[in-house]
Amino acid sequence: MKAKVVLAVLLAGSMALAAAAQQPPPPAPGAAPAPPAGPRRGGGLPPPEPAEHVTGNIYKIFGGGGNTLVVVQKDGVVLVDTKMPGNGPYIVEQVKKITDKPVKLIINTHSHPDHVGSNDYLREQYPNVRIVMNEGAKQELSGPRGNPKLLPTETFTDHMTIGSGADRIELYHTGRGHTNGDTFVYFPSARLLCMGDVMAWNMAPFLPAGGAEAIAEETAAIVKLMKGKVDLVEEGHGHMNTWAGLVRLAKFDRALVDAAKKHYDAGDPPGMAVDDLKKNPDFAPLLDTHIKKGLEYGNTPLARANMNVNVAYLEFAGEPVGFGVANGAPLKATAKHRGSDPKDTAPPTPEMLANEVAK
Ligand SMILES: [Zn+2]
Numbered sequence: 274m275k276a277k278v279v280l281a282v283l284l285a286g287s288m289a290l291a292a293a294a295q296q297p298p299p300p301a302p303g304a305a306p307a308p309p310a311g312p313r314r315g316g317g318l319p320p321p322e323p324a325e326h327v328t329g330n331i332y333k334i335f336g337g338g339g340n341t342l343v344v345v346q347k348d349g350v351v352l353v354d355t356k357m358p359g360n361g362p363y364i365v366e367q368v369k370k371i372t373d374k375p376v377k378l379i380i381n382t383h384s385h386p387d388h389v390g391s392n393d394y395l396r397e398q399y400p401n402v403r404i405v406m407n408e409g410a411k412q413e414l415s416g417p418r419g420n421p422k423l424l425p426t427e428t429f430t431d432h433m434t435i436g437s438g439a440d441r442i443e444l445y446h447t448g449r450g451h452t453n454g455d456t457f458v459y460f461p462s463a464r465l466l467c468m469g470d471v472m473a474w475n476m477a478p479f480l481p482a483g484g485a486e487a488i489a490e491e492t493a494a495i496v497k498l499m500k501g502k503v504d505l506v507e508e509g510h511g512h513m514n515t516w517a518g519l520v521r522l523a524k525f526d527r528a529l530v531d532a533a534k535k536h537y538d539a540g541d542p543p544g545m546a547v548d549d550l551k552k553n554p555d556f557a558p559l560l561d562t563h564i565k566k567g568l569e570y571g572n573t574p575l576a577r578a579n580m581n582v583n584v585a586y587l588e589f590a591g592e593p594v595g596f597g598v599a600n601g602a603p604l605k606a607t608a609k610h611r612g613s614d615p616k617d618t619a620p621p622t623p624e625m626l627a628n629e630v631a632k
């Protein structure tokens with residue numbers, strides 16, 4: 274009986290994984306422009322762009338799925354995340370423009386296909402490569418539909434240190450949030466922290482697995498661990514951010530849950546919680562009404578904040594939280610709570626797409 278339950282959970286997990294490949298739920302048909310043509314398509318996501326220099330020996334490749342960080346160390350290259358399937362040749366091409374050294378280590382921030390998708394290609398090109406991810410991420414990738422070539426060569430549970438001196442890397446898992454196996458990757462010599470999709474596009478995170486309360490706790494925990502140690506923050510998607518940006522997001526994630534609780538208890542619609550968040554001017558970038566560059570298929574920061582309040586309402590009502598209605602469609606009213614306004618989570622309009630922000 275117990276084995277059957279475990280199998281059912283694994284099956285559900287692998288199906289959710291496929292659905293969660295792209296960060297937000299897909300917009301309604303016709304709402305997004307056609308993805309760019311060409312050999313480097315990221316499975317519907319914007320294609321990758323040439324590597325940009327971040328600091329010292331660190332570079333970043335944007336697009337084609339999640340960001341890929343390229344770190345050139347003494348005896349080889351470290352990659353954080355490998356984008357959607359099909360981007361491996363482009364990643365290798367970019368690495369070879371930077372250095373002749375081989376890729377020795379891949380660290381995956383989580384199990385979603387836009388972050389592990391080219392593990393298989395890189396493993397073929399570099400047969401000795403180490404692939405490290407959290408044990409929870411390995412389990413999410415190990416379902417019957419999973420590709421065994423994406424799996425890690427080793428895993429960790431809470432904390433792992435790799436290398437020493439200037440090449441030291443620290444991995445942390447502070448709980449469930451975006452997935453069950455999120456990893457934060459810290460490069461002490463560069464004072465740089467990779468957040469995976471716990472922080473992406475400088476907006477409230479997508480919540481396919483953990484829920485609003487869980488991700489607020491997870492983010493607060495990494496902020497507490499890293500205080501005084503970080504200057505640069507690499508988000509899972511989008512542009513580089515800073516320690517101040519991460520602290521702001523952590524405060525926002527917590528404030529969102531608190532505001533949601535207040536209005537849930539009062540029987541108010543979820544939009545009133547977002548109105549509370551708007552009163553804090555520091556939160557303005559996280560409530561922006563423009564589509565972000567590279568997120569043309571998705572939605573605005575403001576819409577995501579509304580979605581996450583909807584998720585919090587489900588949690589307070591004791592209803593299941595996961596990849597579902599509250600992550601996209603409006604929340605329906607029930608006996609326990611009032612529903613959300615459909616326009617708060619509507620797909621982007623042509624006007625929004627035309628006003629896409631450039632930075
Ligand atoms: Zn992602």
Ligand SMILES: [Zn+2]
Nearest residue numbers: 383385451470
């Ligand atoms: Zn993700």
